[in-house]
Amino acid sequence: MENLVPHFIELIRRAATDLPEDVEAALRRAYEQEEAGSAAQNALGVILENVRLSRAASTPICQDTGTPIFYVYYPTGWSTLALKKQIREAVAEATARSYLRPNSVETLSGKNTGNNLGEDFPYFHFEEWEEDYLKVDLMLKGGGCENVGAQYSLPDTRLGADRDLEGVRRAVLDAVHQAQGLGCAPAVIGVAIGGDRASSYIKSKEQFYRPLDDASPDPKIAALEKRLTEEANSLGIGPMGFGGKTTVLSVKIDALERLPASYFVTASYMCWAHRRRTLVYRNGEVRIE
Amino acid sequence: MAIVELSVPIGEAAIRGLHIGDQVRLYGTVITARDAAHKYIVENFIHSPAIPESERALHDELMRLWRGGVIYHCGPVVSKDEAGRWRFVAAGPTTSIREEPYEADVIAHFGVRAVIGKGGMGPKTLAACQQYGAVYLHAVGGAATLIASSVKEVLAVFKKEEFGVPEAFWVVRVEGFPAVVTMDAHGQSLHETMYQQSAQKLAELFSARA
Numbered sequence: 001m002e003n004l005v006p007h008f009i010e011l012i013r014r015a016a017t018d019l020p021e022d023v024e025a026a027l028r029r030a031y032e033q034e035e036a037g038s039a040a041q042n043a044l045g046v047i048l049e050n051v052r053l054s055r056a057a058s059t060p061i062c063q064d065t066g067t068p069i070f071y072v073y074y075p076t077g078w079s080t081l082a083l084k085k086q087i088r089e090a091v092a093e094a095t096a097r098s099y100l101r102p103n104s105v106e107t108l109s110g111k112n113t114g115n116n117l118g119e120d121f122p123y124f125h126f127e128e129w130e131e132d133y134l135k136v137d138l139m140l141k142g143g144g145c146e147n148v149g150a151q152y153s154l155p156d157t158r159l160g161a162d163r164d165l166e167g168v169r170r171a172v173l174d175a176v177h178q179a180q181g182l183g184c185a186p187a188v189i190g191v192a193i194g195g196d197r198a199s200s201y202i203k204s205k206e207q208f209y210r211p212l213d214d215a216s217p218d219p220k221i222a223a224l225e226k227r228l229t230e231e232a233n234s235l236g237i238g239p240m241g242f243g244g245k246t247t248v249l250s251v252k253i254d255a256l257e258r259l260p261a262s263y264f265v266t267a268s269y270m271c272w273a274h275r276r277r278t279l280v281y282r283n284g285e286v287r288i289e
Numbered sequence: 290m291a292i293v294e295l296s297v298p299i300g301e302a303a304i305r306g307l308h309i310g311d312q313v314r315l316y317g318t319v320i321t322a323r324d325a326a327h328k329y330i331v332e333n334f335i336h337s338p339a340i341p342e343s344e345r346a347l348h349d350e351l352m353r354l355w356r357g358g359v360i361y362h363c364g365p366v367v368s369k370d371e372a373g374r375w376r377f378v379a380a381g382p383t384t385s386i387r388e389e390p391y392e393a394d395v396i397a398h399f400g401v402r403a404v405i406g407k408g409g410m411g412p413k414t415l416a417a418c419q420q421y422g423a424v425y426l427h428a429v430g431g432a433a434t435l436i437a438s439s440v441k442e443v444l445a446v447f448k449k450e451e452f453g454v455p456e457a458f459w460v461v462r463v464e465g466f467p468a469v470v471t472m473d474a475h476g477q478s479l480h481e482t483m484y485q486q487s488a489q490k491l492a493e494l495f496s497a498r499a
Contacts, residue, residue: 039310039312039469042292042312042467042469043429043469046429046432046435046467047429047431047432049432049435050429050431050432050433050434050435050436053434053435053438054433054434057434059378059379059433059434059437060366060379060433060434061431061433061434062379062381062430062431062432062433063364063365063366063379063380063381063433064381064431098366098368098378101366101379142431144384144407144408144430159495160495170495173491173494173495174491177487177488177491180480180483180484180487181408181430181480181483182384182408184407184430184431231494234490234494235487235490235491235494236483236486236487236490237483237487238483240407240427240429240430240469241408241409241427241471241479241480241483242310242427242469242471242479242483243310243479243483243486271430271431272431273431
């Protein structure tokens, strides 16, 4: 296999230091909507200035560079072992170059592995596909926002949430309310309906790879995404919980199969520093977008 | 809304003049302290019957710098330039609530006037703010590069070998560090207010079924 390590390092650098255009545009729109001179607007001003400085200086947007989550789509015949080895090498090198903070701590000893490598760190998902090129999606998922993710098992008496889309709506709004500003709002909320506890969390995070301005192909889900975005913002929590019009930038929802006995709703929270980049390798050429 | 400029050391009157929602810019000396530092202070200076002789010099220096001074909950990413001087590279706030068991005692002992962090703190710290004349300042979470660029100079570092870089006491000079008062010296917490207001709004949304 070709040596793609330098390109994987560049993918990590871009993800950690260069916020995607759609996220930055959403933050800019939020800035314009907030009341002039308010704490909410100035927080967004600080955020946008920070995005600019980080891009210019190639320094991490946030010092918590999160869990690197790699989704690798490869053509038939590629070795996932070789790909994993190269990506892990790139992660260690990107850490040495300070694009990533050493973020992998052995849970029981408390020892930091120092290079972002561990038995289960970073996180990988491999999928063989029918395309003739390699695609690697990388997301950096920060810890502060990970801590405020929530999972509900419906029905939920406290929320008056039944096993239907109204129940989903209530669960998601409750999750946004419980999070307040703690997950570094404004957020993107990724929601999964169904699955088991684990697959539901995974599906909810996969929503973060979607472009911010897309909509679910299912019209009922698309309508709920739009409605929840508006309703979450009507809570008034605002950037950092300072109060304001922008609590979420977008809500993304998908459903997956469930057991007859289960009905999970999982809401994962992505902070404003929504860091994701994609590498495409085709015919010997690399593109990072 | 006007932005209040605060210079360290900060007087009690300036602190008592602040209210939740006020925006500030900080100028002067700030010292980082997070989990290990708070635990160290409480064990050696507050719960200990006498300050251990080996720690007295640091205690006195912290006392000098923190009287009217500022604590910053932050584990910075630092680098050393060619001349061997430390520089802050990324220095956003870390979650403050972990220091809730200790902060009130630290404010009282040193006469700290402001604590910077993110996410807010609990009732014990809020009561100490009111009693001793201090505020909690919320920095913008994730704004690591921008905040680092407001750090103009690293003046000293204590306990770096013992605690590690993120946990050490970093004494820095800041210019124009942006923050918002979310807990004031009048017993008010913006976090509590926002929680209640948004809970009310949530109840309204729940009463309207789809």
